[in-house]
Every structure is written in C-alpha cells, then in structure tokens.
Amino acid sequence: MQAGPILVYSEYTADLPRFERLLSAALPEAEIHYARSLDEAIPHLERATIFYGWGFPAEFLSKMPKLRWVQKMGAGVDDIIDAWPCRPEVILTRTDGKLIAPRMSEYVLGAILNRSVRFDLARRQQAHRQWNFFEIGTIRSLTIGIAGVGEIGTMIAATLRLLGAQVIGWRRTRASSPELEKIFVGNAALPEFLGRCDVVVLVLPLTSATRRLFDADVIDCCRPGVHLINVGRGGVVDEQALLRAIEGGRVGHATLDVFRTEPLPQEHPFWTNPHITITPHVCGPLVPADVVPHFVSNHAAFLAGKPLMHVVDLDRQY
Numbered sequence: 077m078q079a080g081p082i083l084v085y086s087e088y089t090a091d092l093p094r095f096e097r098l099l100s101a102a103l104p105e106a107e108i109h110y111a112r113s114l115d116e117a118i119p120h121l122e123r124a125t126i127f128y129g130w131g132f133p134a135e136f137l138s139k140m141p142k143l144r145w146v147q148k149m150g151a152g153v154d155d156i157i158d159a160w161p162c163r164p165e166v167i168l169t170r171t172d173g174k175l176i177a178p179r180m181s182e183y184v185l186g187a188i189l190n191r192s193v194r195f196d197l198a199r200r201q202q203a204h205r206q207w208n209f210f211e212i213g214t215i216r217s218l219t220i221g222i223a224g225v226g227e228i229g230t231m232i233a234a235t236l237r238l239l240g241a242q243v244i245g246w247r248r249t250r251a252s253s254p255e256l257e258k259i260f261v262g263n264a265a266l267p268e269f270l271g272r273c274d275v276v277v278l279v280l281p282l283t284s285a286t287r288r289l290f291d292a293d294v295i296d297c298c299r300p301g302v303h304l305i306n307v308g309r310g311g312v313v314d315e316q317a318l319l320r321a322i323e324g325g326r327v328g329h330a331t332l333d334v335f336r337t338e339p340l341p342q343e344h345p346f347w348t349n350p351h352i353t354i355t356p357h358v359c360g361p362l363v364p365a366d367v368v369p370h371f372v373s374n375h376a377a378f379l380a381g382k383p384l385m386h387v388v389d390l391d392r393q394y
C-alpha cells in the first residue's frame with residue numbers, strides 16, 4: 077500500500093520532540109507532520125492518510141478526506157467513539173493496554189499501600205514530634221476486586237497477587253483469567269463480587285454499558301469502608317452517589333485518577349473531601365518510548381495490507 081503522510085497529534089508539548097525522535101528513526105522514509113493544536117494540524121488535514129494522536133476532538137477526523145487509519149495513542153477510545161465520523165473503511169486502533177499497565181499497577185499498589193501503611197498518620201504525628209505507636213496493615217489480608225479484567229486489569233491483578241493479596245475479578249462477559257482466584261461475570265454478579273472486596277479497582281472502559289454503572293444501588297453493595305480506586309474512566313461512577321456513600325461510611329476512601337469532567341471543575345466537591353485522593357489522570361501515561369513500537373508495528377502491517385493489532389470493535393466501543 078502507498079505510504080501517505082502521517083499526522084501525529086499530542087497536546088503535551090514536551091512529548092512531541094520525543095515522538096519525533098523515535099518515529100523519524102523507525103520510519104525514515106515516511107512523511108510525518110507533528111501538531112500540538114488544531115491550528116498546527118489544519119495544514120495537514122487535507123493530505124494525511126494516517127492519524128496518530130490523543131486529546132483531539134472527534135470532528136477533527138471528519139476534516140481528513142484521505143484518512144485510512146487512526147491509531148489512538150491511548151488505550152481508551154470513549155472520547156471519539158460516540159461521534160466516530162469516519163467512513164467504514166477507516167480503521168480505528170488503540171494502544172495495547174499492556175504498554176501502560178505496569179505504571180498503572182504501581183499507581184494502584186501505591187494507593188493501597190498508602191492506606192495500609194498509614195503514611196498520612198505518620199506525617200500528622202511527625203508534625204507534632206509525636207512518637208505514638210500505630211499498627212500498620214498488610215496487603216496480604218486484603219481481598220482486592222478488579223472490575224474490568226482486560227489487558228490492564230489482568231496485569232494489575234498479577235502484581236497484587238505477587239504481594240499476597242487475594243484478588244478476584246468482575247467483567248461483563250465471560251472469560252477466564254489465570255491471575256484471579258475467582259471471576260464474577262455479568263451485572264447480576266456485581267453485588268456478590270463487591271460484597272467480598274476490601275478494595276475495588278475500576279479498570280472499565282466507558283461504553284454505553286458501563287456509563288454510571290457504579291450508581292447508588294451498586295455502590296451500596298460494597299463492604300462498609302471499602303477503598304474504591306478508579307483508574308479507568310470517571311463516567312463509570314455516579315459522582316453524587318459516591319459522595320453520599322462516603323458521607324454514609326459505605327466508602328471509606330476513594331482514590332480517583334479519572335473524572336466525569338476533566339479537568340475536574342474548580343467548584344467540584346471532590347476537591348475538599350478528606351476521604352478522596354485526587355490525581356489528574358496521570359496513572360497511565362503514554363510514554364513515547366513505550367507506545368511508539370506498537371505504532372511502528374501496526375504501520376508495517378498497514379503498509380503490507382495485513383491485519384492491524386488492537387482494532388477497536390465499534391459496536392463494543394473498545
């Protein structure tokens with residue numbers, strides 16, 4: 077197949093030179109353009125056949141008449157799938173979740189250990205030069221539930237099991253996973269799954285089937301005092317219901333990297349809640365050195381007319 081121009085798009089200014097270095101070394105023959113804003117992209121929309129990016133509005137793609145393949149830099153495609161504007165012959169692929177899962181596993185582990193080792197209490201005591209004994213917990217006494225056992229959830233489960241946690245999983249459709257002690261399948265199994273977990277880790281894609289799935293009724297199935305960690309998508313959780321569940325003690329702590337609206341609005345009540353830890357969607361960064369080899373392999377397959385890896389199923393929405 078004829079190699080057309082590639083348009084690379086990232087709003088992270090510091091990342092673009094890294095993408096450029098890696099891509100020009102791997103694809104010396106290719107015509108590649110780089111943009112960090114719509115204005116910078118506009119001159120290339122007419123001719124580009126391949127789009128590699130994230131953080132762009134979906135309508136952007138409808139302005140690309142020669143487009144044949146979109147490689148999303150991230151693992152999630154929820155921000156473009158609803159308004160997917162492309163002709164059926166345009167292929168949509170996403171990044172392999174396994175490439176970002178190691179850092180996400182570290183984030184989840186950090187969130188769990190931060191609570192069980194109680195560094196926050198230690199800091200408070202330190203501020204008053206207090207030497208008061210306190211008992212620390214252990215991950216080995218926890219049952220941790222992973223909701224969403226795809227590439228990322230599976231790696232998180234494997235990491236937590238290595239440290240001795242009891243790890244169970246939930247997913248919407250049937251599949252086995254050797255990393256889990258038990259898997260629960262389908263919405264009807266959610267209450268039983270949640271009732272067993274001290275920590276629940278959400279790694280779900282945002283689709284019409286998962287939007288606000290964690291509403292008041294579902295959250296109410298959790299063990300009192302549960303630690304809820306969301307590293308998937310904010311839209312999966314009903315944020316008002318979560319606040320009420322924290323107030324009532326059903327949720328003991330929430331560690332959230334993703335939100336229904338990002339950036340989290342200034343007036344949002346999450347900011348000041350002492351039982352919520354907020355991070356600004358940082359847990360699965362798209363490190364150029366990690367993700368570019370996946371694009372380069374897919375590019376070779378695209379040119380050879382072979383099947384691409386991680387093609388998004390538009391009906392399933394991930």
Ligand code: GLV
Nearest residue numbers: 150151152153360
């Ligand atoms: C990050 O949120 C991603 O979609 O990879």
